[in-house]
Amino acid sequence: MSLFTKEEYNNRLKKVQKMMQDKGIELLISHDTNNINYLTGYDAWSFYYAQCAIVHVNADEPLCFVRDQDAGGAYLKTYLKKENIIVYDEHYIHTWPKHPYDYLVEIIKNKKWNKLSIGLEMDAHYFTAFCYQKIRDGLPDAKIKDSERLVNWARLVKSNTEINFMKSAAKISEVGMKKAYEVISPGVRHVMLLVKFKKLCFMERLNLVENMQVLQHYFLLEREHLLHI
Numbered sequence: 001m002s003l004f005t006k007e008e009y010n011n012r013l014k015k016v017q018k019m020m021q022d023k024g025i026e027l028l029i030s031h032d033t034n035n036i037n038y039l040t041g042y043d044a045w046s047f048y049y050a051q052c053a054i055v056h057v058n059a060d061e062p063l064c065f066v067r068d069q070d071a072g073g074a075y076l077k078t079y080l081k082k083e084n085i086i087v088y089d090e091h092y093i094h095t096w097p098k099h100p101y102d103y104l105v106e107i108i109k110n111k112k113w114n115k116l117s118i119g120l121e122m123d124a125h126y127f128t129a130f131c132y133q134k135i136r137d138g139l140p141d142a143k144i145k146d147s148e149r150l151v152n153w154a155r156l157v158k159s160n161t162e163i164n165f166m167k168s169a170a171k172i173s174e175v176g177m178k179k180a181y182e183v184i185s186p187g188v189r190h191v192m193l194l195v196k197f198k199k200l201c202f203m204e205r206l207n208l209v210e211n212m213q214v215l216q217h218y219f220l221l222e223r224e225h226l227l228h229i
Contacts, residue, residue, distance in 0.1 A: 002041030002079040008161055009079050012038060013055065013062060016154050020057045025119035027108070028055040028147055029135070031127035035151040040064045040080055044073035047126055049093065050100035054086075056113065065104055067093070101131050105138030114139050119147030176200050 002009070016039065020028055030036060033047040039062045040053050046067060054063040061084050066074045071087045078085065088103040108114055120135065121127055136144055179200045183193055
């Protein structure tokens with residue numbers, strides 16, 4: 001279950017694809033964790049190893065490229081069809097010079113996308129020099145270019161749904177911080193403060209009827225983290 005509706009994700013995809021057309025990008029490989037979440041709904045704590053969202057300029061859905069042990073989170077949290085969740089095997093992990101992007105290059109070649117203009121997030125966190133080298137060397141016929149934070153700019157203008165979630169989050173935080181001010185005093189253990197803060201924030205989620213989707217998302221997130229562990 002993803003946090004937003006499929007219509008919301010479709011609108012995001014169309015906006016990104018329009019920007020891709022304007023920049024002459026036919027295939028976008030997005031490594032930024034926030035952008036992966038924006039495009040697919042995937043938000044597991046797995047960014048420390050190779051993962052990305054892949055957007056073809058004419059596709060109905062992006063691809064979500066994740067490690068095998070993290071695939072459960074992708075199946076739970078994204079809105080994507082199963083065939084659009086691309087899972088790479090654990091034998092690509094810590095077996096230099098093998099790398100997960102070796103498999104990504106294979107996927108791109110198999111889809112006949114290896115001669116396209118490919119946009120990369122050259123300054124994204126966790127997009128390593130080795131990731132870039134694997135794409136550059138593995139796709140010599142492609143035109144590689146920096147996407148210039150394309151998805152980040154798409155995220156800048158919020159939808160009404162996003163704004164409503166932000167308002168709910170602000171209300172929950174406000175209630176939690178007021179309680180924290182009441183509880184904080186010399187001698188109070190940090191862990192007890194956190195317990196009271198989280199309890200009150202959780203109860204505030206229950207009080208916000210219009211925010212029940214966030215509550216469902218919270219339970220799924222906890223389940224997903226257990227799967228990851």
